[in-house]
Amino acid sequence: MSECMQCKKELTYNEIGAHKKFINRGSTSFLCKTCLARTLGVTVGDIDEKIEQFIQQGCTLFTAQREF
Numbered sequence: 519m520s521e522c523m524q525c526k527k528e529l530t531y532n533e534i535g536a537h538k539k540f541i542n543r544g545s546t547s548f549l550c551k552t553c554l555a556r557t558l559g560v561t562v563g564d565i566d567e568k569i570e571q572f573i574q575q576g577c578t579l580f581t582a583q584r585e586f
């Protein structure tokens with residue numbers, strides 16, 4: 519079980535995947551979508567859209583089961 523390194527929110531599988539994808543694949547601590555979006559200067563909607571695309575591509579860092 520991981521939590522966001524900034525706001526301590528519990529992370530979903532896809533949030534960890536997004537962090538690996540957007541920041542660093544080798545990361546061992548992670549940001550939630552909200553903090554990640556703020557860090558990247560994009561919206562949470564943008565992150566969701568990208569996650570959706572990665573799922574379509576079959577990227578194993580993400581799951582279509584959203585709350586896993």
Ligand SMILES: [Zn+2]
Nearest residue numbers: 522525550553
């Ligand atoms: Zn956070």
